[in-house]
Amino acid sequence: MKLATYNVNGIRSRLPNLLEWLQRESPDIVCLQELKAADAAFPIDAVQAAGYGALWLGQSAWNGVAILARDSQPIESRRGLPGGKDDTQSRYLEAAVNGIIVACLYLPNGNPQPGPKFDYKLAWFERLIAHASALFSSGHPVIMAGDFNVIPTDFDIYNTRSWLKDALLQPQTRACYQRLLAQGWTDAIRHVFPDERIYTFWDYFRKHWQTDSGLRIDHILLNKEIAGRLKSAGVDRWVRDRPGASDHAPTWITLKAAARSTKTAAAPRRRRAPARSET
């Protein structure tokens, strides 16, 4: 089972790239961010023709998230984070797919910093932390995947020199991410590659792709019910190299098949005791 997260940066202009990637990599579950399209403009026909069921939360021009499931229809469990009465930005969608709760998120960028956009980022992060706590201890297998807009450590960026004022690596931003992880979540990419520089984003200018000057900001977090199933992880860098690519690359994990329930797996199968009524 392969799950991926991909900030497409405009699903309509990126549709050929998205379809090529879906066909080549066949991910089972996909979290998309930055659709930059209203609900009515989501290319559901093309997505279905590629073999995927989908849920989406669109918005004209900006933001927008979607969850795709191969040969399956995701079952929506939440649309928007709790506590967002006045929040009009489409950044959170949650669904059940193949017995897993999948949370697809697009955390605010927060630049320029300081300022109202950074305040909004931190406030949104607080709402995420609160909801993530409930998800973590829900008893279900849960995966939170998306563009977190957080560079967790200096090891997750090619060089901090020109980013020191950036919202993505401010101490407050990193502290929020660490508080989230402290609930017990496994950062899947870092867990699989503890000593390697892994990037998921390379901005369009300054030849950052050509010089591999990237950031690791797209993350996949696993709760304790599913962390033991983590098998492998990676970044589909070839997608970033295609003509007309998004500035992000798809980031993915594979999972081992779910074990049978603990009781069933642990208890040796017993011969059925003869029933009294049989004699």
Place this chain on the structure above:
DNA sequence: ATGACTTACAGGGTAAGA
């Protein structure tokens, strides 16, 4: 270095991204 690139909305120039 309020920059360099790219998308969306609109149908030009501005906002936003990270």
